[in-house]
Each structure stands twice: as structure tokens, then as C-alpha cells.
Amino acid sequence: TEDISATIKRRAHCSKAVRYSMDARSNLELLSAESKLRTTTPTESLSQLWIWIARVEKFCGTFGDEPTAAPRTTWPTKGDLTNVGVWQLLGMDNGREGDHEYKDTISSAVTLSCTVYDSPARRAALSACGWGSTQTLEAVLKQYEERGEYGKAAALAVWHDDISAAVSVLRNGAEMVRNASGEKQDGGDNRSEKNYDVALDLVSMCVAGYTGPNAVWNKACSDLLRRQELLAGGDAEMKGASYVRSMLKFLLATGPGTDQSGLKSVIEDSALCLCDRIAFCCRFLPRADLKDQLKESIATCQKNGDIEGVVITGISQDGFKILQAYVDKVSDVQTAALVSSRVALPTGWSWERKVCSEWLDCYRGLLNSWQMWQSRAMFDVDRAEILRQLNRRHNGGGCVSAHSTQTGVRKVIVPNRPGNAPRRDSPAKVVKQQRSDPDSILFPSTPAQLDARCNFCSLPLSGSWRQEGLANRWLSESGPVLSCCPRCRKPLPRCAICMLPLGCPNPYMELKKRQPRRGTPHAGDDLSSLANLPFAEWFTW
Numbered sequence: 274t275e276d277i278s279a280t281i282k283r284r285a286h287c288s289k290a291v292r293y294s295m296d297a298r299s300n301l302e303l304l305s306a307e308s309k310l311r312t313t314t315p316t317e318s319l320s321q322l323w324i325w326i327a328r329v330e331k332f333c334g335t336f337g338d339e340p341t342a343a344p345r346t347t348w349p350t351k352g353d354l355t356n357v358g359v360w361q362l363l364g365m366d367n368g369r370e371g372d373h374e375y376k377d378t379i380s381s382a383v384t385l386s387c388t389v390y391d392s393p394a395r396r397a398a399l400s401a402c403g404w405g406s407t408q409t410l411e412a413v414l415k416q417y418e419e420r421g422e423y424g425k426a427a428a429l430a431v432w433h434d435d436i437s438a439a440v441s442v443l444r445n446g447a448e449m450v451r452n453a454s455g456e457k458q459d460g461g462d463n464r465s466e467k468n469y470d471v472a473l474d475l476v477s478m479c480v481a482g483y484t485g486p487n488a489v490w491n492k493a494c495s496d497l498l499r500r501q502e503l504l505a506g507g508d509a510e511m512k513g514a515s516y517v518r519s520m521l522k523f524l525l526a527t528g529p530g531t532d533q534s535g536l537k538s539v540i541e542d543s544a545l546c547l548c549d550r551i552a553f554c555c556r557f558l559p560r561a562d563l564k565d566q567l568k569e570s571i572a573t574c575q576k577n578g579d580i581e582g583v584v585i586t587g588i589s590q591d592g593f594k595i596l597q598a599y600v601d602k603v604s605d606v607q608t609a610a611l612v613s614s615r616v617a618l619p620t621g622w623s624w625e626r627k628v629c630s631e632w633l634d635c636y637r638g639l640l641n642s643w644q645m646w647q648s649r650a651m652f653d654v655d656r657a658e659i660l661r662q663l664n665r666r667h668n669g670g671g672c673v674s675a676h677s678t679q680t681g682v683r684k685v686i687v688p689n690r691p692g693n694a695p696r697r698d699s700p701a702k703v704v705k706q707q708r709s710d711p712d713s714i715l716f717p718s719t720p721a722q723l724d725a726r727c728n729f730c731s732l733p734l735s736g737s738w739r740q741e742g743l744a745n746r747w748l749s750e751s752g753p754v755l756s757c758c759p760r761c762r763k764p765l766p767r768c769a770i771c772m773l774p775l776g777c778p779n780p781y782m783e784l785k786k787r788q789p790r791r792g793t794p795h796a797g798d799d800l801s802s803l804a805n806l807p808f809a810e811w812f813t814w
Contacts, residue, residue, distance in 0.1 A: 358587025424513020
């Protein structure tokens with residue numbers, strides 16, 4: 274297995290077509306390619322995390338995108354990742370269980386004969402987990418089929434009380450597996466893979482014949498569960514087998530006269546993605562049981578370092594505990610730095626701000642030690658851009674991102690909303706904020722305290738001087754760049770290598786350039802207005 278340091282270095286390398294960065298979609302492409310390699314650690318939980326990040330940021334419209342959500346789903350927040358976890362979306366700790374968005378509507382599934390719970394908050398949580406609603410089920414199933422996850426698509430169809438859709442998905446999956454097996458010419462032993470299409474055909478017939486629990490159907494279903502192709506620990510290409518098993522166990526234990534143990538068999542199946550298990554709980558568990566299950570899942574993720582648990586907590590204080598446990602387990606400080614950089618931390622989160630700074634310093638230190646200057650620079654630029662957008666949103670503005678020239682990074686203009694002309698942002702103002710970033714580079718609170726001065730007359734070359742003692746006439750006759758002090762005319766320092774003088778802009782020319790409508794200045798023009806010019810425009814290094 275590849276060492277984590279080698280993995281971090283390879284992922285961050287800028288020469289690759291796709292790199293591990295602040296772009297969630299780019300990270301998904303990279304992790305998808307990694308999943309095909311035998312030398313890397315499993316990336317299923319990591320992929321689920323970035324899928325969730327891309328999904329909820331699109332719903333929130335966090336970075337300039339128009340907020341979108343599934344039909345019948347009113348996305349309750351336009352904040353950042355700190356308040357879009359399933360726990361927050363369900364309002365488990367806000368004391369507002371009686372509000373309309375949290376009040377459950379209880380119904381019974383037509384075919385499955387089991388209780389289903391629904392509310393606006395539950396629909397939002399289902400959307401965050403990727404399930405959507407019954408109106409968008411067809412699109413979700415098609416997406417999974419395109420990725421070859423036929424078992425997962427069939428299970429979701431059954432859990433949404435759509436038996437016919439599950440049968441159709443299983444038949445299509447069996448046909449695709451047959452075609453894929455026939456194209457392989459490696460000569461290896463593909464017996465289990467070849468039989469997997471037969472198992473899918475048998476399961477499709479079994480599900481098609483489901484009309485409720487009965488002795489004959491139960492025996493046929495139990496026999497299917499004992500087939501080698503559906504047992505745990507099969508080939509990686511048959512990862513959907515775990516969903517097929519959970520689907521059959523659910524059908525076996527669901528219906529009138531049963532003890533509803535099928536719900537527990539799905540919730541406790543660790544072979545399923547945590548996102549799907551949490552979404553399953555949101556659909557079938559009452560609020561009290563759902564809250565207990567979420568608490569148990571959060572505690573388990575914090576204990577085991579399962580980073581997919583961030584889907585439940587969001588990047589909240591509990592989410593930071595999960596991230597820290599993940600770093601302690603895997604030593605993947607790169608992911609922790611990238612994820613924690615997508616939120617503006619409240620000022621009261623002292624421990625979280627401390628560990629966030631430690632992750633950032635550690636990741637930057639790794640990139641510096643490997644002399645990956647471009648990767649380090651791109652990380653800082655992308656991170657600053659995201660945090661500036663977030664802080665502008667928290668201050669009540671639109672999604673506009675700009676960088677002060679003091680940071681030496683590019684300026685990005687994003688429309689405030691569709692139909693409005695883009696406007697440029699001004700440098701960050703020093704105001705009292707509820708949320709802020711731990712990096713002081715994004716929030717310059719004090720002006721520069723050092724000035725470049727003439728070695729002879731101590732004139733500040735940063736523009737903080739006034740007209741007194743300056744011979745403006747000779748300045749008006751000089752070029753745009755001076756190689757001497759504007760006051761005493763003594764030479765400025767020279768480069769130690771090429772011996773060319775280090776010049777500064779002619780203040781008279783700068784004033785003339787910035788006041789073109791006042792006519793040609795004369796010898797008595799006041800140069801004091803140049804005192805506000807930034808230092809970078811006064812001195813060439």
C-alpha cells in the first residue's frame with residue numbers, strides 16, 4: 274500500500290491533469306481514478322465526503338452558482354458547511370420540533386406495508402444524502418446505473434416503494450454484467466463474476482414476485498441470500514451485492530405481522546455507505562429513534578475516524594472532532610486542511626481554530642519541504658478566494674470575491690446575482706465580525722509599520738512625505754522613474770549583482786497621471802495627495 278506522504282505528494286502535484294485541491298469536482302475525478310488502483314488506500318468514504326460537499330454547496334449557491342434543490346425540497350439554509358449537516362437540517366438541537374418544517378407526516382408504503390415519515394426537514398436531509406424525493410427517483414436511479422451501481426439503484430428503488438423500477442434496474446444490470454464479462458479476454462477465473470449476472474436475474478424475478486411475506490417467497494429469498502455471488506467479501510466489481518443483500522433482508526422482515534427487524538438489518542450493515550444508511554433512517558425512523566441513531570453514528574465516526582460522518586455533523590464542532598480522529602488514524606492532513614478551509618470559523622471556536630491552523634501549517638510545511646512552490650501558491654490563492662466569498666456572505670453581501678493587492682494574488686469578480694452587472698469588491702474592511710478566518714493574511718488589521726527611506730536624508734519613499742523641501746521643478750523635468758532621492762538627489766541603493774540603481778516612481782509624474790483633468794501642474798502643485806498611494810507603487814525591488 275502506498276505511504277500517505279507519497280499519496281499527498283502525488284495528489285497535490287500540479288503537473289497532473291487533475292489534482293487534489295479546493296475544487297470538489299476535481300477531487301472526485303482524482304479519487305475515482307485512484308479507486309481503480311490497488312496500491313492506494315480505500316477512498317470510498319473520502320469520495321462520499323466530496324460528493325456531499327459538491328452537492329450541498331450547489332444547493333446553497335455558496336460560490337456564485339444559483340441555488341438549486343430537488344422538487345418539493347425547500348433548502349433551509351444558504352450558509353456554509355457548518356450548518357448543512359443532517360443533524361442541523363433536521364433541527365435536532367434547536368428546540369423547534371413543533372415547527373412546520375420539522376413536523377412529521379406519517380404514511381404507509383403501498384407495496385411494502387411499512388411506516389414512512391416525511392417533513393420538509395427530512396426531505397432536505399434526504400437531498401443532502403443524495404436520495405432526493407420520489408419525484409426525482411428516476412433521475413437518481415439513472416445516475417447510479419450509468420456508474421454501474423445496479424445493486425444500489427435497485428435497493429433505493431425498493432426503499433422508495435417502487436418495485437417495478439427495482440426489477441427493471443436489476444434486469445438491465447444483469448445484461449450489462451453479461452456483456453462486460455464476454456468482452457474480457459484475460460483468461461482468468463471469472464466464475465463468480467460470470468455468475469453474478471445470473472444472481473441478478475434471479476433476484477429480479479424474486480423481487481418481481483413480492484406481494485408481502487409468505488412461506489414460499491421467504492424460502493426463495495433465503496436461498497438467494499446464500500448464493501456465493503451475494504456474500505460479503507466478493508470481487509470489487511460486485512460491490513453492489515451488499516445493497517442487494519440488504520434489500521432482500523429488508524423485504525424479508527418488512528410487512529404486516531413482522532417485527533420490523535429489516536430496518537435494523539439495513540442500518541447496521543457497515544458494507545453500505547453511511548450516507549445511504551442515514552437517508553434510510555430519515556425515511557423510516559420516528560424522530561426520537563432517528564435522533565438516537567444519529568447520536569450513535571456520530572460517536573462511532575468520532576471513535577473510528579470515519580470521515581464520512583461529516584455528512585451528519587457538517588463542518589461543525591462535532592465535525593472537527595471527526596476530522597481530527599481521521600487525521601489521527603490516516604495522517605491525511607491534506608484532506609483536513611482542504612475541508613476545514615471551506616468554512617469561516619466563528620470566533621468562539623478556539624479549539625477548532627487552533628487545530629485548523631495546525632493542519633494548514635503542517636500541509637504548507639509538507640509542500641515547502643518538497644519544494645512544491647506552485648502547489649503551495651495555488652492552494653493559498655484558492656483558499657483565500659473561497660474564504661473571502663464566505664465572509665462576504667456572512668456580512669450580508671453577494672458572492673463577490675476579491676483579493677487585496679497586499680496579498681499578491683489575483684482578483685476574481687463574481688456576479689452578485691443573475692441579471693446584475695458584476696461589481697468589483699474593495700479590500701477587506703476591518704470590522705467586528707461573528708465569523709472570521711484564522712489566517713491574518715485575509716484580514717489585514719493594521720497598516721504597514723516599516724518604510725523604505727533614503728540613506729542620506731531619511732525621506733520615506735512610501736509616499737508618506739509632503740511637499741516641504743522638494744524641488745518640484747526638476748521633478749517635472751525628470752523621467753517617470755528616479756534613480757535618486759526626490760529630496761536630496763542622492764543616489765538610491767544599487768543591485769548587488771548587476772549594479773543597476775533601484776528606482777522609485779517620480780512623484781510629480783504620478784500626480785500628473787492621477788489628475789489628468791486639472792491641466793498641466795506647475796511648480797507649486799501640492800504633492801501631499803501622493804501620501805495615500807500604496808507602497809508597492811512607490812518602490813521597485
